[in-house]
Amino acid sequence: MHQGQGEPGGPGAYHQGQGNLDKVLADDGDDDSDRPDWAGGDKDANPHRGDGNAGGDSKKGGDYGDIWIVLRDDTGLPILDANGNLQPCGDVECTTENLIALTVDGELPPGATPIEVEFGRLNIARSPDSVLEHSLVEALSKLDGLTWDVDVKVDEAGRLTIGDATIDSPLENLAIYEALLTTEAVNGEVTLSVTTTVEGEGDVTYTFTVPESIRLDLAASAIAAASDKTGDLSVEEVINISAFLEAEGDLADLVGSYTYDRTDAYGDVSVTILVETEPGSGIWEEQEVQILTVVEFDELPSIDNDNDGIDIFAQAADDSVHVLEYVHDNAAE
DSSP states (O other), X not given: OOTTOOOOOXXXXXXXXXXXXXXXXXXXXXXXXXXXXXXXXXXXXXXXXXXXXXXXXXXTTSOOOOOBOBOBOTTSOBOOOTTSOOOBBSSSSOOTTSBOXXXXXXXXXXXXXXXXXXXXXXGGGGSOHHHHHHHHHHHHHHHTTOOBXXXXXXXXXXXXXXXXXXXXXXXXXXXXXXXXXHSOOBTTEEEEEEEEEETTTEEEEEEEEEEGGGHHHHHHHHHHHHSOSSSOOOHHHHHHHHHHTTOHHHHHHHHTTOOOOHHHHHTTOEEEEEEESSTTOOOEEEEEEEHHHHOOOOOOOOSSSSOOHHHHHHHHHHHHHHHHHHHHHHBOO
């Protein structure tokens, strides 16, 4: 079971936390979307930017205060109370019966103890924008001019590979994750792009294009590669990291139509490991094993018992974490 997770309490009754940030859903962005006006648009209008219990810091690395598990809908966006406030969960089984009612001003009542979210290495998402911008330059400079599924493929865990080289930097993968969520698809393709100044060359633009149909598969693997290589990647981590990146509205728009099946994803995937021929012999040999038969996957609970939306996207990301851990610990060099 994941940190901060329990059994679902019914449709919309379980999940995930974004803590004492501002009221993130004051207005919808358009008639057909739950995303707020600022999602994917003007970052200065984002109420997450520079807000926190202490307030005042314009960097993502500023004091965001405690991040709580709160009541959420199937896309991962918070369900607000009648006063427009978040609804923190009083225990890991986040049902409507154990929600903590904030004051009218959005403050915790005395003695209330909401469940906090832990992030591990994904705290790098709180870095200033310039850090991820530089990381995106690093990643796309390697991918520039290459063709998906010809020059660029994925490894066992779904990370982008160029020949025998894998993009394994956590920061580069987090930058790719953000770009995959926030880049608009055109004619069924998503073209990641970044422009930088190169000494002696002036402004240089790096691009890499992938089919829109695999955007979220790659995004799930990218956030997995940015996270801790051991343990679990929870739904609340995925949502809140996206919030730090100011991309939670984009994620909410995309996950509604996302589908994922572990057998389809890993049924034909194998890895070569080293196996001792006899216990204590000190003699090792290579052996090819199927990912589905050797990796111990976890099952994330669903907020509405239908395994779609943010639940299934987080499941895909968590599955990738477990594959990464197994490959890291067992794969032959």
